[in-house]
Amino acid sequence: MSNSKITMALAGNPNAGKTTLFNKLTGARQHVGNYPGITVSHKEGYFKHQGRETIITDLPGTYSLTAYSIEEIVSRDFLTTEKPDVVINIVDASNLERNLYLTTQFLEMGVPLIIALNMMDVARDRGIEIRFTKLSELLGIPVVPIIARSGKGTEELISEAIKIANKNLPLVSKDISYGEDLDEVLMEIIAVIEEASFLTPNYTPRFTAIKYLEHDDQMLTKGAEADPELARHLEQTVGIVSDHLLKTMDVYPEAIIADHRYGFIKSIIRQGVMTHKFDTDRLYTSDRIDKVLTNRLMGPVVMLVILFGLYQFTFSWSELPVLWMEGLFSWLSTVVETSIPDGMLKSLIISGIIDGVGGVLGFVPLIMFMFFGIAVLEDSGYLARVAFMMDRVFRIFGLHGSSVMPFIVSGGIAGGCAVPGVMATRTLRSPKERMATLLTVPFMNCGAKVPVLVLLIGAFFKEHKALYMFLFTMLAWLVALFAAKFLRMTVLKGEATPFVMELPPYRFPTLQGLLIHTWERTWQYVKKAGTVILGISILLWALMTFPGLPDSQSEYYDTLRDQAISSFTPPVLRELEKNPSQSDQLSADAMLLQNKLTLINQQESAKTLKNSVAGKIGSFFVPISSFAGFDWRTNIAMLGGFAAKEVIISTLGTVYSMGDLDSENTGSLDQRLLNDPNWNRVVAVSALVFIMFYAPCFVTLVCIAKEASWKWAFFSMAFNTVFAFLAAVAIFQIGSLFG
Ligand code: GDP
Ligand code: MG
Numbered sequence: 001m002s003n004s005k006i007t008m009a010l011a012g013n014p015n016a017g018k019t020t021l022f023n024k025l026t027g028a029r030q031h032v033g034n035y036p037g038i039t040v041s042h043k044e045g046y047f048k049h050q051g052r053e054t055i056i057t058d059l060p061g062t063y064s065l066t067a068y069s070i071e072e073i074v075s076r077d078f079l080t081t082e083k084p085d086v087v088i089n090i091v092d093a094s095n096l097e098r099n100l101y102l103t104t105q106f107l108e109m110g111v112p113l114i115i116a117l118n119m120m121d122v123a124r125d126r127g128i129e130i131r132f133t134k135l136s137e138l139l140g141i142p143v144v145p146i147i148a149r150s151g152k153g154t155e156e157l158i159s160e161a162i163k164i165a166n167k168n169l170p171l172v173s174k175d176i177s178y179g180e181d182l183d184e185v186l187m188e189i190i191a192v193i194e195e196a197s198f199l200t201p202n203y204t205p206r207f208t209a210i211k212y213l214e215h216d217d218q219m220l221t222k223g224a225e226a227d228p229e230l231a232r233h234l235e236q237t238v239g240i241v242s243d244h245l246l247k248t249m250d251v252y253p254e255a256i257i258a259d260h261r262y263g264f265i266k267s268i269i270r271q272g273v274m275t276h277k278f279d280t281d282r283l284y285t286s287d288r289i290d291k292v293l294t295n296r297l298m299g300p301v302v303m304l305v306i307l308f309g310l311y312q313f314t315f316s317w318s319e320l321p322v323l324w325m326e327g328l329f330s331w332l333s334t335v336v337e338t339s340i341p342d343g344m345l346k347s348l349i350i351s352g353i354i355d356g357v358g359g360v361l362g363f364v365p366l367i368m369f370m371f372f373g374i375a376v377l378e379d380s381g382y383l384a385r386v387a388f389m390m391d392r393v394f395r396i397f398g399l400h401g402s403s404v405m406p407f408i409v410s411g412g413i414a415g416g417c418a419v420p421g422v423m424a425t426r427t428l429r430s431p432k433e434r435m436a437t438l439l440t441v442p443f444m445n446c447g448a449k450v451p452v453l454v455l456l457i458g459a460f461f462k463e464h465k466a467l468y469m470f471l472f473t474m475l476a477w478l479v480a481l482f483a484a485k486f487l488r489m490t491v492l493k494g495e496a497t498p499f500v501m502e503l504p505p506y507r508f509p510t511l512q513g514l515l516i517h518t519w520e521r522t523w524q525y526v527k528k529a530g531t532v533i534l535g536i537s538i539l540l541w542a543l544m545t546f547p548g549l550p551d552s553q554s555e556y557y558d559t560l561r562d563q564a565i566s567s568f569t570p571p572v573l574r575e576l577e578k579n580p581s582q583s584d585q586l587s588a589d590a591m592l593l594q595n596k597l598t599l600i601n602q603q604e605s606a607k608t609l610k611n612s613v614a615g616k617i618g619s620f621f622v623p624i625s626s627f628a629g630f631d632w633r634t635n636i637a638m639l640g641g642f643a644a645k646e647v648i649i650s651t652l653g654t655v656y657s658m659g660d661l662d663s664e665n666t667g668s669l670d671q672r673l674l675n676d677p678n679w680n681r682v683v684a685v686s687a688l689v690f691i692m693f694y695a696p697c698f699v700t701l702v703c704i705a706k707e708a709s710w711k712w713a714f715f716s717m718a719f720n721t722v723f724a725f726l727a728a729v730a731i732f733q734i735g736s737l738f739g
Helices: 018-026 070-082 093-109 120-125 132-139 154-167 180-196 205-213 217-226 228-249 253-273 285-293 298-339 344-361 364-380 382-396 401-412 418-427 431-443 449-460 462-489 511-545 551-566 570-578 588-611 613-620 622-628 632-641 646-658 669-675 681-693 698-707 710-737
Strands: 006-012 043-049 052-058 086-092 113-118 128-130 143-145 274-276
Touching: 006 018, 006 070, 006 093, 006 154, 018 043, 018 052, 018 086, 018 154, 043 154, 052 154, 086 093, 086 154, 093 113, 093 120, 093 128, 093 205, 093 253, 113 132, 113 154, 120 128, 132 143, 132 253, 143 154, 180 205, 180 228, 180 253, 205 217, 205 228, 205 253, 217 228, 228 253, 253 274, 285 298, 285 382, 298 344, 298 364, 298 382, 298 462, 344 511, 344 646, 364 382, 364 449, 364 511, 382 401, 382 462, 401 418, 401 431, 401 462, 418 431, 418 698, 431 462, 431 698, 431 710, 449 462, 449 646, 449 669, 449 681, 462 681, 511 613, 511 632, 511 646, 551 588, 570 588, 588 613, 613 622, 613 632, 622 632, 622 681, 622 710, 632 646, 632 681, 646 669, 681 710, 698 710
Parallel strands: 006 052, 006 086, 086 113, 113 143
Antiparallel strands: 043 052, 128 274
């Protein structure tokens, strides 16, 4: 016995502190957030307590155990099929009454339960005093006060939990009264269920009976599968009761059950479990802040100011570190340039690897600052207010206040990722609102698009960088919302669901929390750059390099080089061989020769690129893409973007460094674009719009397919690309008309 592993489950309302406790216990770094809906699927971790190995699972947060949402079903199924040795129910002490609603349902389920009374610090600050021994007595289960954030009380909690686990308790439902009418029927049904051992290995007869009365879809299905005849009989009995209640009292059984659960909780609290030290009329700080921040008029204004401030912060603070990163990678290129002989390998390392990965990693500081800013908003609780306020707007477009989270995660405040965004749509309850959200979140400016935005805005709209970033972010929102409206009016027609979202109290973010948040997301981005992007970058390099030039052509360039060299004297040549990297120390003659050679090399690589597989594909699309102002080189970059948007910038970097015919047109990529005759402000806007809205990257598509279906994934790819192209054409044509 004492050698076997103990299994524990953490369950509770969203925001009660499950993940915080989980991280404290296991030392893992799971995402902790101050808004509902972060933990969607369950997560497992391990720790040892007094030599006993323990497996602990962080379940998604729920307010109830009905079968209305995915979280609820996930939690319930986990508890009934995995049968953890003990369930730790985390209860937010500062919100005791509401949190105990879920507790009553665990008690009904009859799982071995212990309460972790969390946020004792918050409760104390609010003048709430809880007599937890009394609470424990009344509920008949242990209650341990803790502060998950600091780890206070967690030792004792785990010791108590292990004690329960060791007892190996069978499932025993607590009898909560649901009023005379229902209690009577319950007794009858329970007797029938017990008699037939109906669904008994996983559910207590009482729980099954309650679920039948509540008309719980999942249980009805399970019952019908297990014993169709008995199930039909039970449904009939329940049907009669429902009809009777409806006629006499105009309510459904589920409403009566819920009322009595609340009554049960109220009675417990009234028995001296909780007292308020302060006058209850007094507004809590959170409510006071909300008076201003979610005010009908002031709220949106403050919101815009805060979001705009986030941009200013991100762009001004990250400027210097971005420069350092660029410096680092150009230094790397120079090192390779001088230490490796000319040829395929050098080209692979510089054009394929350093430029590719550097283009992505160069933006890490920027993304870090952006994520840090978002983490502040998120951890403080402000982001939930944004969702609350946005609901009014979202409603108009056939979405839901909870849609805001997926949008923001995907890059609603530029610099997220549609992958977690698509996954975050799981918290939406209505399937149609969920699909509409899922299909439009890829329109947001994810972390991969941000570098492209920064590059093109930096090059063509240098004077108002922050303003243009802000405008393009607004544009992303507008397009996403109107696309959602369009989908909700066509393929996703249907009713809206009522908005239920709680506002967590404002909290002062901890530095540790902020850093973990920032690190996690940045790391996600870097990982992508290091693996997928590196692979794609090398693949694209190959596409852009092979099949290479026919021999006759390379010989032609060799001859050109020979001719150039032979026209100079040997001392000049020696000078070049000795010191090829520092051109400013060369004599005038040597410089002349070097420039000549560079020009020839560039012409050769331009020819090579045009002749390459990628060049052919790019050129093939020119007749179509020219309507939007894209030349063959831009086409190559867009092509790469189908795989991952990060690739766009690195490909532009590669195409424009390899294929430059004009020898004066050197320098950084933005300089090259600025000087290129094929690029101007209109093309830049057209390209930006296309990049923002065309097909989601491959990883996102796979996620959409997993969350919905491949049909929807392909729909998304086609719909977005066609839309983006039409928009780009419109912009280019109209823009060119007005110069
Ligand atoms: P979950 O939704 O249940 O997983 O909740 P989280 O673990 O994500 O916590 C929600 C928020 O509450 C986070 O901002 C935590 O830092 C904060 N939090 C968790 N436990 C405590 C606590 O004991 N005291 C205080 N003051 N904050 C806490
Ligand atoms: Mg969580």
